[in-house]
Amino acid sequence: MTSPTPQQPQHTQQPHTPEPNEPQEPPQSQELAPQQGAPPQQRAEESQESAAGTPSAPAPAPYEETRIERAIGRGFLKASSRAMAPYQTAVIRIGFAATWLLFLLREWPNRRVLYGPDSPWDLEMARRLLDGNHAFSVLPWSDGIAWFECVYLVAIVASALLMLGWRTRTMSVLFMIGVLSLQNRSIFIGDGGDNVIHLMSMYLVLTRCGQVWSLDARRAKRAAAAAREAGSHTGADAASGPDAAARPSLDVPGVILWTVLGLALAVAQLLGSYGLTWFEHGPFPHVGWGLTLWFLWGTHGVWWWVQRYAPGEPRIVLDTLAKLAHNAALLVIVVEVCLIYATAGWYKIQGSRWQDGTAVFYPMHLDYFSPWPALSDALGSNGLIVMLITYGTVMVQVAFPFTLFNRRLKNVLLVAMICEHLSIAFLLGLPFFSLAMIAADAVFLPTNFLTWLSARISDLRDRLFRRGGSPAAAEGPTGPEPEARTHSGGGGHTLVG
Numbered sequence: 012m013t014s015p016t017p018q019q020p021q022h023t024q025q026p027h028t029p030e031p032n033e034p035q036e037p038p039q040s041q042e043l044a045p046q047q048g049a050p051p052q053q054r055a056e057e058s059q060e061s062a063a064g065t066p067s068a069p070a071p072a073p074y075e076e077t078r079i080e081r082a083i084g085r086g087f088l089k090a091s092s093r094a095m096a097p098y099q100t101a102v103i104r105i106g107f108a109a110t111w112l113l114f115l116l117r118e119w120p121n122r123r124v125l126y127g128p129d130s131p132w133d134l135e136m137a138r139r140l141l142d143g144n145h146a147f148s149v150l151p152w153s154d155g156i157a158w159f160e161c162v163y164l165v166a167i168v169a170s171a172l173l174m175l176g177w178r179t180r181t182m183s184v185l186f187m188i189g190v191l192s193l194q195n196r197s198i199f200i201g202d203g204g205d206n207v208i209h210l211m212s213m214y215l216v217l218t219r220c221g222q223v224w225s226l227d228a229r230r231a232k233r234a235a236a237a238a239r240e241a242g243s244h245t246g247a248d249a250a251s252g253p254d255a256a257a258r259p260s261l262d263v264p265g266v267i268l269w270t271v272l273g274l275a276l277a278v279a280q281l282l283g284s285y286g287l288t289w290f291e292h293g294p295f296p297h298v299g300w301g302l303t304l305w306f307l308w309g310t311h312g313v314w315w316w317v318q319r320y321a322p323g324e325p326r327i328v329l330d331t332l333a334k335l336a337h338n339a340a341l342l343v344i345v346v347e348v349c350l351i352y353a354t355a356g357w358y359k360i361q362g363s364r365w366q367d368g369t370a371v372f373y374p375m376h377l378d379y380f381s382p383w384p385a386l387s388d389a390l391g392s393n394g395l396i397v398m399l400i401t402y403g404t405v406m407v408q409v410a411f412p413f414t415l416f417n418r419r420l421k422n423v424l425l426v427a428m429i430c431e432h433l434s435i436a437f438l439l440g441l442p443f444f445s446l447a448m449i450a451a452d453a454v455f456l457p458t459n460f461l462t463w464l465s466a467r468i469s470d471l472r473d474r475l476f477r478r479g480g481s482p483a484a485a486e487g488p489t490g491p492e493p494e495a496r497t498h499s500g501g502g503g504h505t506l507v508g
Contacts, residue, residue: 092334099456103454104174106451108173109450110204184307186212205447218336223465289301341454349412349415371400375387382440433449
């Protein structure tokens with residue numbers, strides 16, 4: 012640093028006394044000259060002020076933000092600075108993808124009867140229903156059995172790859188298309204869990220659910236480590252700057268996948284396939300499914316191009332928008348789960364069987380919902396157990412949305428609800444409904460528990476494969492894993508984690 016240049020002293024100019032025959036010069040500044048039309052007293056005062064120097068106006072007081080403005084600023088900074096709950100969204104991604112994958116694999120022998128050409132709800136009836144409710148499905152595009160088999164296989168592959176976290180942005184869109192296409196083809200098939208998967212498949216498209224526990228995160232971590240190592244050997248970081256050193260390499264599989272999907276969408280659009288409208292009957296008002304899919308396809312391309320060729324402000328802007336979309340979708344998921352439990356609990360309160368404590372008795376004695384008849388009879392014959400389960404179910408569902416801001420109470424009720432869904436899966440024979448609800452409940456799991464569970468699984472994996480742990484094993488997609496919330500207080504205000 013260089014010392015500041017000393018200020019040169021100002022030389023005062025002596026007033027010049029004109030000679031008797033020397034001509035007078037006019038005033039150099041019009042501001043210093045008194046106004047000609049002003050009274051003599053005002054002209055004298057102005058002359059004195061101009062000679063002595065006009066006093067400077069007082070500096071305005073600094074602007075002070077109000078409490079509401081500060082709160083809004085802190086909220087916007089928190090919502091745009093990072094994608095919150097990376098571990099919870101990863102569990103949601105794995106849970107829903109695994110649930111839908113297991114369902115498709117279990118129904119593989121019956122797929123043509125459930126959703127295909129052998130279904131009693133034939134394709135013509137499905138088209139009439141789709142014309143009325145304006146739902147989206149790609150199965151009406153063709154009557155051929157080959158097209159149905161292709162859609163079913165793509166749904167299985169997309170679910171498996173989304174669960175593993177390979178190209179999560181693309182696979183989340185294909186997963187959504189597979190879920191909507193099959194479920195809207197035969198809407199009378201399902202046990203309640205299909206509605207949750209239906210909604211969550213659309214929300215996952217807007218989330219950054221591959222930040223941790225995914226093949227994308229591992230690939231990004233390895234690429235970042237290779238770039239840092241190459242920069243340390245060649246000096247690229249110092250010579251080209253951090254943006255050049257962080258530029259990702261050419262992603263050939265991603266480019267091929269993006270091109271193939273774009274061509275497939277263009278062909279379907281040119282052929283006038285069913286449901287690909289531009290400005291009507293879409294996921295949003297005045298936004299059709301054709302416009303939505305093209306927007307997602309173009310957004311993925313722009314994201315890749317900016318990440319590779321446009322460092323600086325464009326990259327920061329897109330990253331901020333992606334974080335805002337992720338956090339908004341996460342908030343919608345939280346509200347959705349709360350509404351599910353709140354409405355279910357309040358409707359149960361209005362039922363007479365739930366009021367007298369006997370509602371659980373009846374499904375335990377139905378043959379269709381009794382995979383273990385002896386166990387159902389043993390539990391159903393005990394009036395005290397039936398009453399406790401009935402009242403406990405209502406109280407947990409009604410109270411849960413009101414306990415989100417208390418960490419300890421929320422975690423206790425969360426364990427109770429997970430146990431409730433496990434009992435439904437085991438006693439009533441509804442495994443996929445229970446898996447879907449447990450996956451939705453995962454948005455409220457504590458971050459400390461998830462990181463602890465991840466460490467235990469990593470240790471077990473290293474022991475099984477006899478691989479020594481390394482410091483880099485705990486790193487996330489581009490270095491350290493996303494920040495985990497580690498508040499130790501039991502009554503902290505928290506919605507997620």
